Amino acid sequence: MPVKKLNKLTQAANTYKTILHAMEEWVVIVDHQTKIFFINRPYARFLGVKAEDLIGKKVTDVIENTRMHITVQTGKPERLSFQKILGSNMIANRFPIIEQGEVIGAVGTVMFHDTHEWKQINSHIKALLVEQDFKHQTRLAAEKLDTGANFHLTDIIGDSPIMKALSAKVTQVASGDVTVLVRGESGTGKELYAHAIHQLSDRAEYPFIKVNCAAIPENLLESELFGYEEGAFTGAKKGGKAGKFQLANGGTLFLDEIGDLPLLMQAKLLRVLQDREVESVGGTRPTPINIRLITATHRPLESLLESGEFREDLYYRINVVAIDLPPLRERRDDIAKLADFFLQKLSHRTGRRAPKLTAHALTAMLAYHWPGNIRELENVMEAAFYTSKDRKIGLSLLPSHFSQVAEKLSPNQTPLSLEQASSSSLKEQLSLAERNIIKAVLIECNNNRTKAAKQLGISKSTLYEKLDKHGLT
Template sequence: MAHSPLLSKLTQSSESYAAAFDAMEEWIVIVDDQARILFMNRPYAQFIGINRDDVVGKKVTDVIENTRMHLAVETGKPERTSLQEIRGNHMIANRYPIMVDGKVVGAVGTVLFHDTHEWKQINSQIRALIAERDFYRQQQDDDKVSTSGAHFRLNDIIGRSPSIYALNEKVKKVASGDVSVLIRGESGTGKELYAHAIHQLSERAEGPFIKVNCAAIPENLLEAELFGYEDGAFTGARKGGKPGKFQLANNGTLFLDEVGDMPLAMQAKLLRVLQDREVEAVGATRLIPVNIRLVAATHQPLEDLIAKGEFREDLYYRINVVPLNLPPLRERREDIPALTDHFLSRLARRTGRRTPKLTAQALTALLEYRWPGNIRELENVLEATFYMSQGRKISLPALPEHIAGARAQDVDTGGTLKERLASAERVILREALATCGDNRLRTAKYLGISKSTLYEKLARFGL
């Protein structure tokens, strides 16, 4: 096959950069002005299942399924982020004509995303980065609300502990798809915040986010609330009927909070809707198709409810495709200082006061408390303390008695010098453990002692 000087240069250039092209994850093909293949990088050839040297000079339409490279040559117009199916896989491809002196001498094509799932994951990562940028731009605007109904983003979740970091990374991965997510955790751990964040990072972010608290709606009203009702469906029904939460969440996300409290009869109907993607309103004679992504949350052990016959096993597997387990606050104590600063700063902005700071003793008391109510309890405690304390410092006595009282009894002010020193040492060890999130190695470094010395002291004081 004879080449013009320009095409020969193009061929030589592509061969010169072959090693670089082969190292790229993107798939690359270059064709001449007759749409014949000049070059194909190794990853592309391996996917198609060919020897790339065997296809040089062949028409690109004879080698690559559903290609449009020949059209890029014919029209001289680029095609960006075009959907292409190869061997049953839907890919995202770009095609650019190569112009010299206003004449098309060839074209280069790249496959950026090897399937649509990969594209969605990248899109979700981009949304996360944009959300992070917007978070820092809008830090002062706590009242900003998304038009979709989802108020919170991933950056609104405070914490840099290993467990929260791993959880956030998992959220970024699963948010892009339509897979059902079950968020589990004790009351007050932030399950609803994560439901909002999943919606905000998803392809449905511009669609509605609808929340239903299954524990707050009376059983006799739950069906009408979820599926809606027709005009005259029952006594007291609104004239003209009313759409249900499923209809309102169409093309968006439906968040079922406290799904473990849903009555068994409703569980069966919910399962049918999730399977058929169709809703039948109360009193209706026709089915309405719905397109929703389901996110559910519960603080209850659903496995125990299944064993008692109080929760359907088939529904459990339908909603528990991807589980997210939120750690209680007592297992992420290293996040307490950041959470404390966040809540106090927000209260200060609302009231126009300067943000108060906790004394070391007060912070230690918060670190040592077990927080059965988790983050919600911490927020409530800090709000009460904020309004009860007028100074720039929040000291130990300003905290609620059940937190401050136990802390105040720690140091023994009586006894011999040896006994009082031992009591003080015990308090220092407890404070260091709390500050370091109960990590023994980190605690030893924090105190400037060896790990063996730390273990010896912990054993002596029964810590």
């Protein structure tokens, strides 16, 4: 009987081989023993092997998450079934091949190779995605309270020494009620650290309220922060409105871009922090508040003190513990990991396989000074993700200034691949990249070290330390 089954499969497959190889859909046929009898070339090409090399192998040893063997066992078809292969979410169909009441094999097809292809076509699949997303959100809601804080310390990517030390400091100060000032350039992730501090504190089950001081018009700031009573001004809502301080009671208030707070509001904020009570606009009676304050700024507050743009007494009130976030150029050994994180995030969102950075692209990224920090890196990866066609991100897919950076590097510098970036030789590779960058900038600045330090975004003393380290003195 097995020989008879095989002969029938052979006859059927030979008739359609040419057609099956020409199809864009991926096709695999297994016999009654779930061994691969036929696989078309497009499918084999995706798996990275030759079609003829797979003949006779168990399908479970070749195709990830396959259910072809189950189709043979049960004799039941499976339509529009999710299957994840090599990181891509695909839709597969599986049908038993039945001859005279007996299952002699099964045929499987992959019609949509990633969710990007079928999302816009199949309304049934869209419904499945919505249902899946609903279940995911329901599970997340059950796992944590909706306090407004969405990020934990574990969500912050980076295992360089400077980031490990930063995580240790955050963990240490989070448990107390001490006021924290988070400082760092734009795009370094200041808000994420505010979320993480709240999540680690005893106030984690209470509200986390955030305010961007630079985004609210000055004439609305007072009512936004302290609330207002009914009839306090024209257009005031009936019953009044609670301010951010009242909403944050018991929890954490995060004031982002505190350096942009107008002087008048600085004085009112100082009084609230000293008296631990807030009076709403149009109100006659102060309300006690119990909050933890976290502030953040990308502006140099010391310079604002000198120019009279920031109150000295408020500065000392908010700067009890300072957490200084490093710019990306000072944690270059995290770049590869961050880049991969953003690509995988986009892959999860779109259903497309995440492309890989080529050696030259990653080397140029390691050498670049990243003025926009992590936010800029995320934007660069997003643009490259959507413009990549062959699942690789080469130098040509990065903005033009990366090519200019690459030209400055030594021709003898070994390109760094993504796999190398996670290996033990990363420190040596980064050191070589740093030496080449400093050397190139010094040449460009005619050996003017003050100008070179400014272009590199580091202090002059740090530059001298690096010159000594790399033997460039």
